[in-house]
Amino acid sequence: MSDERKVPWIDRSVAIAILASAVVTVWFLHRVTPDARGHGTHEQFGMLRCSWPEQYDAPCPTCGCTTAAAYVVHFSPWDAIVTQPFGALVAIVGLWFAGLALYCLIRGESLVERMSLWNFPRIFLLGVAAALAGWAYKWLTWPSVSG
Numbered sequence: 001m002s003d004e005r006k007v008p009w010i011d012r013s014v015a016i017a018i019l020a021s022a023v024v025t026v027w028f029l030h031r032v033t034p035d036a037r038g039h040g041t042h043e044q045f046g047m048l049r050c051s052w053p054e055q056y057d058a059p060c061p062t063c064g065c066t067t068a069a070a071y072v073v074h075f076s077p078w079d080a081i082v083t084q085p086f087g088a089l090v091a092i093v094g095l096w097f098a099g100l101a102l103y104c105l106i107r108g109e110s111l112v113e114r115m116s117l118w119n120f121p122r123i124f125l126l127g128v129a130a131a132l133a134g135w136a137y138k139w140l141t142w143p144s145v146s147g
Contacts, residue, residue: 008110015101015111022098029066029073029091038083038141041067059138061131065090086134 032044039059043049045066052060068087071080072095080088104111 011110011112012105015105018101018111019098019105022094022101025069025094026073029070032070034067034070034074034076034079034083039064039067041070057144059135059142061135062087063135063138063142065134069094084134085137086131089130089134 028045032041035041035043039053040049050060050063052058052063064084065087068080068084069091071077071083072088072091077088077092080091100114101111103109104114
């Protein structure tokens with residue numbers, strides 16, 4: 001992007017919204033203690049306990065994601081990965097994306113223009129594969145509720 005071309009206000013607004021969302025998310029995650037069980041951290045936000053463990057004796061598809069994200073924010077990336085690899089990945093990518101938004105804001109570059117070059121179908125498929133792999137990992141490491 002040339003120095004003469006100004007970044008439109010909508011582009012800067014998108015970058016500011018992404019950065020603000022990340023700051024709020026990090027603030028909330030920093031206020032909680034990652035649950036040592038590897039799941040259930042979301043309950044500290046006032047959310048209901050997940051019914052999957054009791055009903056199906058198995059983890060839900062996003063089981064441990066909030067806990068893993070909290071570990072990332074608490075500077076414990078290994079604990080995050082061991083807890084829920086997909087949750088750790090989402091948290092790390094989210095922080096990277098916030099950093100990219102900040103970089104674009106500071107440099108006056110277009111975040112939207114950069115994003116327009118991304119292969120979103122591939123990103124979506126990789127995200128689904130990562131989510132399924134994270135869920136499979138959680139299944140393999142899940143302690144049986146009934147036993």
